Amino acid sequence: MAGPGGDMQWCFSQVKGAIDDDVAEADIISTVEFNHTGELLATGDKGGRVVIFQQEVENKNLPQFRSEYNVYSTFQSHEPEFDYLKSLEIEEKINKIRWLPQKNAAQFLLSTNDKTIKLWKISERDKRPEGYNLKEEDGRYRDPNTITALRVPILIPMDLMVEASPRRVFSNAHTYHINSVSVNSDNETYLSADDLRINLWNLEITDRSFNIVDIKPANMEELTEVITAAEFHPLQCNTFVYSSSKGTIRLCDMRVSALCDKHSKLFEEPENPSNRSFFSEIISSISDVKFSHNGRYIMTRDYLSVKIWDLNMENRPVETYQVHEYLRSKLCSLYENDCIFDKFECCWNGNDSVVMTGSYNNFFRMFERGQRRDATLEASRENSKPLQVLKPRKVCTGGKRKKDEISVDSLDFNKKILHTAWHPQDNIIAVATTNNLYIFQDKVN
C-alpha cells in the first residue's frame, strides 16, 4: 500500500445508517456489493430491503470527493414467508446481492433470501410523455367526438425517478438455505447454492433449473459436511468452485459431466495436529470463497484466517494471513456466545494485490500480498470526521498493554464486521458494521 512512508492510508468518507445504539433487527446489514463499474453500491438487510447508493458524478473528477455515494434507490426485495408444509417461517433477510454486467440503460441485480432468488431491474426515468390525443393531462379519457385535431406527444424532462421492478422470480428450487448466488461470465446463466446442492439457472427461465452438485447423503444421519459458498470463475464460463464446512474447496468443470459431484480439483490443507481442539471443525469451516479478478487465485476465509490458493496447487494455500489469532485461546467463550459461528466475508481489491476482511470490535483487516504488510483499521463514529485519516489499530495479546493498544478482553464481540466490499477499479471500500455502512477512500496527497 503506497503512500507516505510506503503505507497506504485510508480516510473516512461517509457513513450511512442510523446513529442510535439501539439497533433495529431489520436494519442489520447482511450483504454489500459494488457493481462492475463501482458506480453503484448495493446493500441488503435483515428486513429484506435493498438500498442502492450511487457515486456522485460531479465529484468523480475531484479526487478527494470521489467516494461520495448517495441513495439512488430503495426497495423491498423479499418479504417474510411461511412454508405451510413444513411449518417454517422463511426469513426475508437478503443473503446475497450480485450485479449483472450492464447491457443497456437499466441495471440488473440478483438478490436472494434463504429460498427465493429475484432478478431486479433498476431503471431511471427522467422524461415523461405529454400531449396525448385521447387522454387529458390528468389521465381522464377524452370524448372522441370532441377531438378535432391530432398532435404528436412529446417527451418532456422530469425529476429523476429510479424504479425497481422484479423481472424474474426463481423459486422452489432449494430445500435448504441458499448461501450463494454467482453470475456466470457468459451473462446467461447463474448458480445458486444451498447447504447441500448447487443449481444452475438461465436468467431468462424461472420455472426450471439444473442441479449440478448434490452432496446430500442417502441417509441424512451420515452427513458430515455442507456447502458454505460457491462462485463461478470470472473468465471461464465452465468452471466454478464451492467451499465446504470441512475447510475444503472443490473446483468443478461443467464440461466433464452434467452432474459435477466429482470435482476436478480438491484444495485442502492438512490440519496442524498441535492446534487440535474441541472446536477444530468449527474454525476450519470456510465462510466465504472468492476468485481473484484475474481468475488465477481463490481466497477463502475461515474463522481465524484468510488463505490464498493458487488454482494450480491443491495441497496447500500459497499464502495464509492470520486475521485474529489471539482469539484461538478464547474459542470456548466464543462458542458459548455463538460468535464462533459468525460468517466473515473477504474481498480482493481491483488488481488483486490487497485482500480485506472483517473482525470484531468493528475492526477490519487488510493484507497486502506482495509487501507482506497488514493493517488493522476501525470503523467507528469517533473517527468519522470528513477525510479523517484512520489510525492503525493494534490488539494487545498479552503482557503489557501499550498506549493506544486494546486488550483482547476489551474487544466488543457484538460489534462485528462481516461484510466488506472493494471498488473494482479504485481504492474506495465499503465496510458494514451491524447497521451502518462506512465508506472509506485512500488518502489523496
Next chain:
Amino acid sequence: MEVDRGAMECAVDAQSLISMSLMKIHSSRTQRGGIKLHKNLLVSYVLRNARQLYIKEKYAEIYRMQQYEEVMAVCSGIQELDPLEPLEPQGAEDAEPEQPVRAAGCGEESRAAGGREPEPPYYRSCCMEDQFSQNCNKTTVLDLDTHVVTTVENGFLHQDCCCAAAPQCAPGAAARKRKVDSAACSPDAEEPSDYTAGRKRLKREECSGADCSPDASNISNLISIFGSGFSGLLSRQADLEQVCSKQALASLGAWTRAIVAF
C-alpha cells in the same frame, strides 16, 4: 484425538460443553427461519469431541479402578490367609451372591440397606464387562419432542446405563472388593488413600454443580439419543467406542428422530 486443553481459556469441562451443545441444538428448533443445518452440524462436531473426551476420561478412571481392584484382590487374598485384621462385616450385603455389581447398575433396586447413603451416579461401562452383561438391560430415553422419559428394555447403551438409573445404584464394587467397600459408606473406615482419591476424583467430575445428578442423567440420555444421529461422525471414532456405538445404533432407531430432524 488429543485435545489441547491447555489452550482453553475457560474451564472446558467436557460435560458442560456437552450440555451447552445440546442446548444449542434444542433451541435451534425454535429459531426463526428453521433449523440451520450448517450450524447444527458444527455443534454436533463439538458434541462428538466433548463426548470422546468424556468417555476417554471415564475409561481412564475405570482402568485405574480396575488396576486398584486387582491389587486389592491380591491383598484380600493375602488377608484371608492371615486374618489378623478382620474387616467390618457387611451385614445384609454378605448374603448377596458374589455377583460383580459393576454392570448391574441400571434399573435395579438399590442394594443399600437403610442407612447407606446414596451414591452419586457411578459411571460403569457395560460393554467392558461382556461376561456380566445380563444385568444391564434397561435404558432410559428422553424424547425431545414430547419430553417423555421412557425406559427401553431391549438393548443397552454403554455410557448411560448406570448414569440413567436412580442414584441409588449400588456402587460398582466387585464382590471381592466388598470387604473394603465398607469404606464407601463408612468414611471413617481405614481405606487406602488411592481408592478414596479415585472415588473423589470421579465424584468431582460427575458432580460439577449443586444438582448435578439429574443433569448428568439427562445429559447422558440426550447423548444416547444423539449418539445415533450423524452416525457418519461416529464411524470415525476410536474402535473401542465402535462396539458400543453399533449397539447404541441398533437399539435406538426411532429415538433418533428426536434429534435428526432434517
